[in-house]
Each structure stands twice: as C-alpha cells, then as structure tokens.
Amino acid sequence: MKYIDDFRDGELACALGAAIHAEVRPEREYRLMEFCGGHTHAISRYGIADLLPPQLRLIHGPGCPVCVLPIGRIDQAIRLALEHRAILCSYGDTLRVPASDKLSLLRAKGRGADVRMVYSPLDALQVARANPGREVVFLAIGFETTTPPTAVAVKQAQAEGLRNFSLLCNHVLTPAAMHAILAAPGGVQLDGFVGPAHVSTVIGSAPYEPFARDYRKPVVIAGFEPLDVMRAIQMLIRQINDGRAEVENEFTRAVTPEGNLKAQALVAEVFELRNDFEWRGLGTVPASALKLRAEFTAFDAEARFGVPYAAVPDHKACECAAILRGEKRPEECRIFGTACTPDNPVGSCMVSSEGACAAHYTYGRFREAAPVTTTTSA
Amino acid sequence: MKSAHSRPLDLMNGHVDLSHGAGGRAMAQLIEDLFARELGNEFLAQGDDGARLPACAGALVMATDAHVVSPLFFPGGDIGCLSVHGTINDVAVMGARPLYLAASFVLEEGLPLADLARIVSSMAAAAREAGVPVVTGDTKVVERGKADGVFITTTGVGVCLDGVDVSGANARPGDAVLISGPLGDHGMAIMSVRENLAFDAPIVSDTAALHGIVAALLAAVPDTRVLRDPTRGGLAATLNEIAHQSGVGIVLDEAAIPVRPAVAAACELLGLDPLDIANEGRLIVVCPASSADRALAALRAHPLGRDAARIGDVIADDRHFVQMKTRFGGRRMVDWLAGDALPRIC
Numbered sequence: 001m002k003y004i005d006d007f008r009d010g011e012l013a014c015a016l017g018a019a020i021h022a023e024v025r026p027e028r029e030y031r032l033m034e035f036c037g038g039h040t041h042a043i044s045r046y047g048i049a050d051l052l053p054p055q056l057r058l059i060h061g062p063g064c065p066v067c068v069l070p071i072g073r074i075d076q077a078i079r080l081a082l083e084h085r086a087i088l089c090s091y092g093d094t095l096r097v098p099a100s101d102k103l104s105l106l107r108a109k110g111r112g113a114d115v116r117m118v119y120s121p122l123d124a125l126q127v128a129r130a131n132p133g134r135e136v137v138f139l140a141i142g143f144e145t146t147t148p149p150t151a152v153a154v155k156q157a158q159a160e161g162l163r164n165f166s167l168l169c170n171h172v173l174t175p176a177a178m179h180a181i182l183a184a185p186g187g188v189q190l191d192g193f194v195g196p197a198h199v200s201t202v203i204g205s206a207p208y209e210p211f212a213r214d215y216r217k218p219v220v221i222a223g224f225e226p227l228d229v230m231r232a233i234q235m236l237i238r239q240i241n242d243g244r245a246e247v248e249n250e251f252t253r254a255v256t257p258e259g260n261l262k263a264q265a266l267v268a269e270v271f272e273l274r275n276d277f278e279w280r281g282l283g284t285v286p287a288s289a290l291k292l293r294a295e296f297t298a299f300d301a302e303a304r305f306g307v308p309y310a311a312v313p314d315h316k317a318c319e320c321a322a323i324l325r326g327e328k329r330p331e332e333c334r335i336f337g338t339a340c341t342p343d344n345p346v347g348s349c350m351v352s353s354e355g356a357c358a359a360h361y362t363y364g365r366f367r368e369a370a371p372v373t374t375t376t377s378a
Numbered sequence: 379m380k381s382a383h384s385r386p387l388d389l390m391n392g393h394v395d396l397s398h399g400a401g402g403r404a405m406a407q408l409i410e411d412l413f414a415r416e417l418g419n420e421f422l423a424q425g426d427d428g429a430r431l432p433a434c435a436g437a438l439v440m441a442t443d444a445h446v447v448s449p450l451f452f453p454g455g456d457i458g459c460l461s462v463h464g465t466i467n468d469v470a471v472m473g474a475r476p477l478y479l480a481a482s483f484v485l486e487e488g489l490p491l492a493d494l495a496r497i498v499s500s501m502a503a504a505a506r507e508a509g510v511p512v513v514t515g516d517t518k519v520v521e522r523g524k525a526d527g528v529f530i531t532t533t534g535v536g537v538c539l540d541g542v543d544v545s546g547a548n549a550r551p552g553d554a555v556l557i558s559g560p561l562g563d564h565g566m567a568i569m570s571v572r573e574n575l576a577f578d579a580p581i582v583s584d585t586a587a588l589h590g591i592v593a594a595l596l597a598a599v600p601d602t603r604v605l606r607d608p609t610r611g612g613l614a615a616t617l618n619e620i621a622h623q624s625g626v627g628i629v630l631d632e633a634a635i636p637v638r639p640a641v642a643a644a645c646e647l648l649g650l651d652p653l654d655i656a657n658e659g660r661l662i663v664v665c666p667a668s669s670a671d672r673a674l675a676a677l678r679a680h681p682l683g684r685d686a687a688r689i690g691d692v693i694a695d696d697r698h699f700v701q702m703k704t705r706f707g708g709r710r711m712v713d714w715l716a717g718d719a720l721p722r723i724c
Contacts, residue, residue, distance in 0.1 A: 001643050010633075010707045017707070047708020096717060226706050342716030353649075363710040366699050 007225030017051035034194040037064030037354025044363035046226040060356035062324040065142040071312040074099035081113035089124035090139035093352040121153035128165035145198040148263040151270040166301040176288030188326035195221035204259025216245040223251040281324025320347035330357040392491040399519030416502040421513035429513035441468035442533040448722040454583030458500035465534040470589035471605040473544040474536035486525040508587040548603035549624035553692040554670035558661040560636040565655035586659030598676035604664035627695025630702040
C-alpha cells in the first residue's frame with residue numbers, strides 16, 4: 001500500500017527507537033498522554049512499546065468517542081428504539097456499549113428494536129428516505145472529526161424536507177476534554193501530549209496553544225501511523241529536555257494551524273455549544289459538547305421524542321472513569337480480563353478497538369504474565 | 379412415458395413457490411428437472427429417501443456445514459460451489475479423503491428459479507471437479523421473509539488416509555506453522571459486493587476444494603500434525619483454537635504472512651485485520667520443524683499452494699497465547715475477534 005507502508009517501515013522504526021533511547025535522560029520519567037484512541041490502537045497494534053526506553057510512560061487519554069459516552073446516552077437511544085419504535089442507526093462499536101438493565105443497542109435489537117449499523121450519517125439518511133413511514137434516528141457520536149459529516153446529513157435532510165430523520169447528538173470537543181484532564185485537582189501528572197491526528201485536520205493546531213502557554217505542557221500533533229507516533233514522542237522528549245512547552249506539528253501532511261475552515265463553518269452553521277455535557281470519566285464538563293442550533297430543532301431527537309438525558313452510575317467495579325482520566329491502567333482494574341472482556345464488556349473502554357482496555361486486552365496482555373519460554377526450533 | 383407435470387419448469391422467469399416444497403408434483407418436478415439433472419449420479423438415481431453406499435475400508439470422517447452467505451453470488455463463486463468446498467474441506471483437514479456429500483436446501487418463496495438453477499449448476503460443477511458426488515438431498519420452502527434466498531447445508535463423509543494422525547490437539551513446541559496462500563480473499567470479495575459497502579477491487583474469493591493439496595501434502599509429510607482451514611474468524615481464530623486444543627503458544631512473523639495488496643488496502647479502509655478475515659480455500663499446516671521445508675515444497679508444487687509460506691513457530695506457553703512479531707519491530711497478541719465484523723460470510 002503505497003503511502004501507508006512508508007509510515008510503517010520497520011527499519012526506520014528501529015533507527016528512530018535507537019535515537020529515542022539515546023535522547024531520554026536516564027534519571028527521569030517521561031509521562032506522555034496520547035489523547036486519541038487512534039494512537040492508543042496504533043501503539044498496541046504495532047507493539048511500539050517494545051521500541052521505546054523504559055523511562056517512557058504512555059498514558060492513554062479519553063479520545064475514544066465510544067468510551068466517553070455515558071450509560072445514560074445509550075439508554076436514551078435504546079428508549080427511542082424500543083419505546084418509540086424508531087429505526088436507530090449508529091456506528092458499529094456503539095451498538096455493543098453496555099447500558100442499563102443489561103441492555104445494549106445490540107441486545108435491544110434481539111428484543112425487537114430496529115437497530116442498524118451504518119458507516120456514515122449519509123447511510124442513515126438513506127434509511128430515512130427508504131422508510132418514509134418510520135422515524136429514523138441517527139445516534140451521532142464523536143469528536144470534531146465526525147461532526148462535519150453529521151452537519152452535512154442534517155443540512156441535506158433539511159434541503160430534502162425529510163421529516164422522519166433526526167439526530168441524537170453526542171458530538172464532543174477535544175480541547176474541552178484536555179482542559180478537564182489538566183485542571184482536575186489531584187489528576188494525572190503529565191509531561192506532554194501526543195496531540196490528535198484527524199481531529200486536528202479539522203480544528204487545526206491553534207486550539208492547543210493554551211495547553212502550552214497556560215499549562216506549560218508540550219503538544220505534538222501526530223498522525224495515526226506508527227512512525228508518526230514515534231516521531232512525535234521524539235519531538236516531545238526534545239521539548240521536555242529543552243524545557244520548552246510548544247505546540248508542534250508532526251502531521252504536517254494533513255494539519256495546518258487554522259484547520260479546515262469549510263468544515264468549521266459548516267459545523268458552526270448547524271451546531272452550537274451545550275452549556276455542559278456529562279462525559280464518562282471526566283464528569284460534567286462545561287462547554288464541552290454540541291447541540292443542534294434552534295433553526296434545526298426539528299431534527300433534534302431529544303426534543304422531538306421527549307427523551308431527556310438521565311445520568312446513570314457506572315458499574316461499581318468498573319474503572320473506566322479512572323482509566324479515561326489517565327489515572328489508572330487497564331490492567332489495574334479488578335475485572336479486566338475476567339468479568340470484563342471484549343466479548344462481554346462491562347465498561348465502554350473494553351468495547352471499541354480504540355478503547356484502552358480493548359487495545360490492551362487484544363494486543364498487549366501477554367506483557368503482564370510471565371515471559372514466554374521459547375523452545376528451540378530447528 | 380409422458381411426464382405427469384406437462385408444463386416444463388420455467389427456469390428463465392419462474393420463481394420458487396411454496397408448492398415446490400410441499401411434496402406434490404411441483405416438488406417432484408423441481409427435483410427431477412433441476413436437482414437430479416444437474417447433480418445426477420448412480421446414487422441419486424436410486425430415487426430413494428437416502429443413498430445406499432458401498433462399504434469402505436478405514437475409519438470414517440463426517441462433517442456438516444450450513445451455508446448462509448450473502449450475497450448469493452460473489453466474485454469467484456456463489457453459495458453453490460461454496461457449499462461443496464466448505465464441507466469437502468472440513469472432511470479433508472481431518473486427514474481424510476472425502477467420498478460423498480448430502481445437501482439440504484432451504485429455499486425462500488420468491489427466489490428466481492434462474493438463480494436456483496445457477497446455484498445448483500455451480501454446485502454440480504464443483505462436485506464433479508472434486509470427484510465427490512452429492513448422493514442424497516432434501517428441499518424445503520419457507521414463506522417469503524423467513525429466509526434469505528437460499529440456505530444450503532451440506533454433509534460430507536470421507537475415509538481416513540492410512541497412517542495419518544492429524545488433529546488440532548497435536549501441535550507441539552518446536553513445530554512450524556505454514557499457510558498455503560494469501561489471507562482474506564474470500565471475506566473481502568464478499569465485502570466488496572455488499573450493498574451498503576460496495577467498493578471496486580480486483581478481489582476474488584479463494585473458494586476451492588482442498589482435498590487434493592491435502593493428499594499431496596500428506597504423501598510428502600505423513601507426520602503432519604495439524605491441518606485446518608481458516609474460515610470464519612480467519613487465521614487468528616483458527617490458530618487460537620489450535621493453541622488451546624494443543625495447550626501450546628504460537629509466535630507468528632508478520633512479515634512472512636502473505637496478504638494480497640488489494641486485500642490489505644480494503645482491510646485498511648474498513649478498519650479490519652486480514653488475519654481475522656474468512657478464507658475458503660486456504661490450509662493451515664502444523665508440522666515438525668524438520669519437515670517444514672518438505673511441507674512447503676509440497677504445498678508450493680500444488681496449484682492451490684503456489685504462494686505458501688512458513689509463518690511462525692509453536693512454542694511452550696501455558697497461557698496458550700498467539701503472539702506476533704510485527705513488521706514494525708514490536709510484538710503484539712493475535713487474539714480471537716470479538717463480536718462479528720462480517721456476518722453471513724459463508
């Protein structure tokens with residue numbers, strides 16, 4: 001795969017790993033948070049940890065859209081599907097997130113709800129066109145990357161006069177979550193951020209300036225390929241060693257300082273800030289999520305069906321909240337790999353492949369147990 | 379003698395209706411004019427409720443497989459040939475020579491008879507090519523909406539090859555792991571024609587009967603320990619099964635695992651791992667490391683094994699993990715797939 005394999009080159013990785021080993025100061029620890037689930041996934045899938053020195057501690061951040069969705073939000077979607085008999089469309093991973101009453105959207109489907117997996121909000125729009133007699137709700141989730149396509153779908157629905165399409169809007173904002181992590185009293189100690197990849201293509205690099213300026217935390221925006229991640233780590237180590245705190249951009253092939261202005265304008269036209277929003281793990285964060293503007297209220301499923309959000313506590317033993325704040329590692333959760341596995345997730349971090357628990361379970365859990373005894377093979 | 383059902387079966391424009399499964403003349407006509415004509419052999423010609431088969435020497439192997447693939451026709455095959463290959467392969471990887479097949483059809487009311495004819499004809503061609511006749515069968519029809527076109531269950535019987543002892547429980551530390559060809563072709567060929575996902579890629583299903591390559595391999599390497607065809611769940615699921623059954627670990631070398639560029643690119647686009655994707659004509663071989671070169675040569679000498687590769691080793695590991703040295707230089711686990719990324723693949 002041209003242009004992709006180049007960013008997965010083993011020889012370059014080995015050389016970069018050696019350079020990082022040479023640059024870290026042996027006496028100190030480097031605590032870096034990769035904000036995005038996409039980075040968490042790449043780190044686990046390519047085994048990047050094997051190429052890094054032990055002084056480096058990678059802390060998984062909350063940038064996994066499925067993970068940060070609180071139970072109450074899934075409950076709303078299930079109510080729409082089961083009680084209001086709407087066709088509920090969403091992305092694949094969302095369907096498996098555990099909700100109240102031992103339900104998930106997938107289990108609700110088993111009970112007769114019409115739940116459909118889609119790859120894009122435009123697929124949901126197509127479902128609405130094909131089923132004019134039914135209500136079709138798109139459970140919209142995600143950070144700034146997935147918001148513009150949702151805005152396109154809403155505008156398209158308005159232009160077509162589609163009256164049976166609406167949105168359960170859960171779009172959230174990256175900088176607000178980074179603020180919440182840094183401002184939390186007694187929160188996780190960080191030396192810097194591996195900054196978002198796809199999110200930054202939309203919002204640009206400028207919104208991260210306050211983290212460098214006000215919190216003195218270096219941010220290096222990185223692509224999702226493994227060499228991107230390693231290069232960003234090297235750039236962060238250099239900033240930390242130099243005592244600098246700047247926003248740097250490793251992902252220059254896709255990210256500009258101002259971002260995608262067209263996408264931003266589109267989002268601003270359709271959405272506005274919510275006063276606050278409850279995140280799994282981060283709690284209620286002010287100005288951290290979006291809702292439809294007044295002129296698009298007709299497409300707001302919460303208003304149309306009267307299904308208000310109600311907070312629901314997480315499972316008692318589940319450590320997703322602390323893991324999303326970077327305070328705990330997946331393997332420190334009591335039910336990790338026992339009661340909670342990707343096949344039977346208890347918490348949201350075990351659902352999506354971008355979730356810290358699922359990534360560690362699927363790709364990394366061999367690291368915890370005793371080293372493997374290899375036998376000689378001829 | 380004049381046939382009782384004088385109007386011929388309309389294979390051009392007709393559709394399956396409930397009478398085709400009701401036991402009356404319509405059903406008899408469907409069997410006679412389509413199934414018997416296409417699949418015909420001396421055993422089917424007995425015309426009884428079952429087939430009387432000659433005695434054979436050796437232990438018998440029996441396997442059954444239901445096929446519900448969607449869509450019914452895909453690049454490189456269709457549910458007809460798939461249902462023949464799938465069961466032949468289940469018998470073959472037991473170290474057996476497949477002898478006979480039974481086929482059971484569940485048809486949905488409204489299925490175009492032209493589609494059914496194409497499917498049965500493809501099935502007949504696959505059975506002829508494999509030399510494994512369909513000796514008995516059954517047909518049922520369900521109301522529209524109660525099935526999806528056609529479901530086909532096939533059952534195969536075979537006889538164990540002399541001196542061969544293959545089982546998923548036989549892998550031992552030090553053994554070599556081989557694969558007969560590139561991974562993921564079948565699953566991605568199906569994905570490429572799914573309604574909501576159609577993409578234009580030159581990917582063709584690998585569906586094929588494996589008993590020929592299995593026989594060639596076992597002749598060259600009779601001490602082969604494990605044979606498996608990595609269907610649903612792909613290489614990842616099958617190797618995890620072997621690791622658990624045998625109580626061992628497996629270490630793969632990602633750089634050695636063959637995947638076609640088009641399959642790799644399609645997986646990349648859809649966020650899938652080629653190791654999780656179904657195959658219908660690939661063979662996993664575990665054999666003593668000392669026999670690995672001979673096994674590889676035997677596989678590569680067969681048309682279905684030209685791209686065979688040695689991809690890993692069996693190790694001692696009481697956690698029975700499948701691990702992989704990544705091309706990038708790190709290590710990771712290769713776990714079973716959680717959930718079902720690709721439903722209705724075979």
